[in-house]
Amino acid sequence: MTVVFEPKPSRPAPSTVVGPAAWLRQNLFKDIPNTLMTILGLYIAVTVVGWVLNWAVFNAVWEAENRRACLDAVGRSGACWPGVAEWLPNMIYGLYPKDQVWRINLGFLALIVWMVPLWLGGVKSKVAIGLSAVMLYPFLASYFFLGGDKGLVWSALIALGLSGLVWAWATALCERATGLSVGEWLGLKVAGATDDLKQKRVRQGAMAALFLAGLGLVSLWSLPEVRTQYWGGLFLTLVISGIGITFSLPAGILLALGRRSKMPVISMLSTLFIELFRSVPLITILFMFNTMLPLFLPEGSSVNQLVRAIVAVCLFAAAYMAEVIRGGLQAIPKGQYEAAASLGLGYWQTTTQVVMPQALKIMIPTIVGNFIGLFKDTTLVSIIGLFDLMNMARAVGEDSDWLGLFIEPFFVVSLIYFAFCFAMSSYSMGLERKLSAGRDR
Amino acid sequence: MSRVEGARKMIEITGLNKWFGPFHVLKDVNLTVRDREIYVVCGPSGSGKSTLIRCINQLEYHQEGDIVVDGVEVEKGGKNQSLIRRNIGMLFQSFNLFPHLTVLENCTLTPMLGLQTPRKEAEETAMRHLERVGIADQARKYPLQLSGGQQQRVAIARALCTRPKIMLFDEPTSALDPEMIKEVLDVMVELAEDGMTMICVTHEMGFARQVADKVVFMDGGEIVESDTPKAFFSNPRYDRTQAFLSHIL
Ligand SMILES: Nc1ncnc2c1ncn2[C@@H]1O[C@H](COP(=O)(O)OP(=O)(O)OP(=O)(O)O)[C@@H](O)[C@H]1O
Numbered sequence: 001m002t003v004v005f006e007p008k009p010s011r012p013a014p015s016t017v018v019g020p021a022a023w024l025r026q027n028l029f030k031d032i033p034n035t036l037m038t039i040l041g042l043y044i045a046v047t048v049v050g051w052v053l054n055w056a057v058f059n060a061v062w063e064a065e066n067r068r069a070c071l072d073a074v075g076r077s078g079a080c081w082p083g084v085a086e087w088l089p090n091m092i093y094g095l096y097p098k099d100q101v102w103r104i105n106l107g108f109l110a111l112i113v114w115m116v117p118l119w120l121g122g123v124k125s126k127v128a129i130g131l132s133a134v135m136l137y138p139f140l141a142s143y144f145f146l147g148g149d150k151g152l153v154w155s156a157l158i159a160l161g162l163s164g165l166v167w168a169w170a171t172a173l174c175e176r177a178t179g180l181s182v183g184e185w186l187g188l189k190v191a192g193a194t195d196d197l198k199q200k201r202v203r204q205g206a207m208a209a210l211f212l213a214g215l216g217l218v219s220l221w222s223l224p225e226v227r228t229q230y231w232g233g234l235f236l237t238l239v240i241s242g243i244g245i246t247f248s249l250p251a252g253i254l255l256a257l258g259r260r261s262k263m264p265v266i267s268m269l270s271t272l273f274i275e276l277f278r279s280v281p282l283i284t285i286l287f288m289f290n291t292m293l294p295l296f297l298p299e300g301s302s303v304n305q306l307v308r309a310i311v312a313v314c315l316f317a318a319a320y321m322a323e324v325i326r327g328g329l330q331a332i333p334k335g336q337y338e339a340a341a342s343l344g345l346g347y348w349q350t351t352t353q354v355v356m357p358q359a360l361k362i363m364i365p366t367i368v369g370n371f372i373g374l375f376k377d378t379t380l381v382s383i384i385g386l387f388d389l390m391n392m393a394r395a396v397g398e399d400s401d402w403l404g405l406f407i408e409p410f411f412v413v414s415l416i417y418f419a420f421c422f423a424m425s426s427y428s429m430g431l432e433r434k435l436s437a438g439r440d441r
Numbered sequence: 442m443s444r445v446e447g448a449r450k451m452i453e454i455t456g457l458n459k460w461f462g463p464f465h466v467l468k469d470v471n472l473t474v475r476d477r478e479i480y481v482v483c484g485p486s487g488s489g490k491s492t493l494i495r496c497i498n499q500l501e502y503h504q505e506g507d508i509v510v511d512g513v514e515v516e517k518g519g520k521n522q523s524l525i526r527r528n529i530g531m532l533f534q535s536f537n538l539f540p541h542l543t544v545l546e547n548c549t550l551t552p553m554l555g556l557q558t559p560r561k562e563a564e565e566t567a568m569r570h571l572e573r574v575g576i577a578d579q580a581r582k583y584p585l586q587l588s589g590g591q592q593q594r595v596a597i598a599r600a601l602c603t604r605p606k607i608m609l610f611d612e613p614t615s616a617l618d619p620e621m622i623k624e625v626l627d628v629m630v631e632l633a634e635d636g637m638t639m640i641c642v643t644h645e646m647g648f649a650r651q652v653a654d655k656v657v658f659m660d661g662g663e664i665v666e667s668d669t670p671k672a673f674f675s676n677p678r679y680d681r682t683q684a685f686l687s688h689i690l
């Protein structure tokens with residue numbers, strides 16, 4: 001006779017291993033050394049926070065004419081904020097004309113607006129929208145920030161940026177409301193077309209119309225030129241690091257692929273480039289580009305100093321990014337390439353659809369870490385005389401009214417850097433969690 | 442008499458030699474597989490079984506000899522490999538599904554990308570094949586959420602979506618638990634009965650007995666013996682084959 005096997009029911013865990021009390025006992029007060037460390041840690045934390053709060057808030061001076069007045073009031077026991085307040089616009093916008101500052105604000109607002117669909121639910125083409133922002137936004141921003149005479153080509157690029165923004169939002173709204181892409185929806189509503197080819201035509205038509213409308217708008221639109229000498233502060237820091245970050249990822253991907261290429265010439269050139277730029281400090285590269293680049297250019301032509309700095313930062317960042325990406329590529333098992341090959345996929349299909357998505361995903365923390373490093377490294381451009389956020393902060397203490405006021409502006413600058421870097425790293429952690437949700441066992 | 446006597450030659454290998462550096466892996470291999478024929482390849486580890494079938498779809502390049510796949514000569518150095526691979530599906534011991542794509546996307550990737558099939562059609566075909574291997578209800582999951590046996594069946598469906606004329610199997614069940622081996626073998630038997638041309642590297646001798654037209658025994662890079670399952674298992678000619686069989690049976 002057979003016996004039926006009946007599994008025992010599971011019981012809840014005893015309260016000694018779950019719940020807040022158990023957590024406290026196990027993690028903070030497990031034994032005597034553990035308890036001592038907890039108390040010591042708490043003591044240090046409370047003391048440090050107390051000092052900082054006293055200095056920055058309770059003992060601080062909030063209104064004064066100059067540094068002398070601050071020192072007379074509280075000496076060095078409290079911060080002197082009026083100096084920072086007076087210089088804050090410069091620390092953020094540099095010497096950008098006051099009546100034009102709205103352009104910077106609007107420019108960055110446009111970027112945020114472009115990115116909003118990435119956080120909306122029900123939007124399918126997030127990758128496309130993100131890519132459009134990365135590739136087209138710079139054209140739009142360039143005109144906001146720089147202004148002045150725009151030739152035909154630049155006008156077209158700006159129009160591309162403008163229509164890209166509109167298209168991104170149209171896509172997002174359409175997908176949210178109907179679950180169809182703009183092309184499919186328009187094709188269905190306007191032309192009653194259900195087959196791919198007609199929908200594609202309608203989509204292309206709509207895009208072209210949008211672009212032409214954008215071009216018309218751009219030709220009516222004119223902003224006075226603000227030369228880059230007046231750029232500075234946080235704005236300049238964001239421009240340099242933004243361009244560096246945007247450039248370094250695609251360039252790094254190409255260099256990494258080049259280095260792994262089976263064609264010896266390509267692989268050698270990529271390796272040479274990567275190793276060259278990785279073995280020289282950024283400061284040196286900045287100096288070299290600043291002083292030597294003009295020597296190589298034909299007589300009479302000059303390259304803007306900001307452009308020189310940006311080129312240097314971009315090349316440096318690309319070399320580092322290439323090694324990060326290569327690390328990710330090396331983590332992809334050979335079986336993935338073989339499976340793709342045996343299915344008949346070619347090199348680029350395998351790279352873009354199979355290998356790169358996986359490599360980039362594993363490397364997100366490192367890639368974002370690199371971005372953060374680059375963002376902080378841009379402080380070095382102060383060496384060649386650009387007034388980025390860091391250099392602007394130093395300028396405060398050289399103002400005759402606020403002579404010697406260094407700690408306070410640097411404190412604020414640290415907070416600003418921290419806010420940006422922390423935001424980037426939290427975003428990357430969130431992204432990592434979302435991408436791995438449900439995909440790993 | 443073989444059931445495929447006189448059928449079209451799907452794979453014809455003559456005088457195949459391959460070296461890994463100085464190491465001579467395949468020595469004068471000759472093999473002809475006709476349409477709808479099932480070959481099972483067995484042999485000790487390191488005897489060159491994987492290398493042999495990987496040469497057929499050019500995952501490895503050979504140095505000497507000719508390989509003709511469905512009338513097309515395989516050029517040395519992989520010059521016409523994409524043409525050759527289009528007709529051949531391959532299964533691996535470690536499944537090699539794309540972990541970042543869902544089961545369905547794994548199946549539709551090549552038809553949509555390589556063969557320009559519209560999405561809807563590709564998805565319908567994929568669902569049909571997934572149904573055939575019994576995974577249709579898991580189509581929206583990611584590969585790592587499935588068991589090994591299920592993953593291997595997805596891999597079979599993925600290969601079928603490219604409409605291959607020949608399927609190569611490289612020990613498709615040797616990474617699986619016994620309970621899962623059967624579910625994969627069942628699918629393979631069904632494929633064989635539907636008339637697929639197959640070369641299977643496997644040590645599942647039950648499978649060989651059930652469907653194989655020929656069993657090939659390899660050792661040291663050579664084909665030692667090649668015979669019908671009945672003859673192969675009842676009276677192998679070579680002592681090497683007898684020793685091997687006594688180990689695994
Ligand atoms: N890429 C390579 N480079 C050098 N030697 C290799 C390479 N691949 C395989 N070999 C060698 O070639 C021989 C045959 O390998 P192969 O993988 O074809 O054997 P196999 O019969 O499939 O064995 P197994 O049952 O272990 O899979 C082995 O000795 C192996 O070490």
Ligand SMILES: [Mg+2]
Pocket residue numbers: 490491492611612
């Ligand atoms: Mg093998």
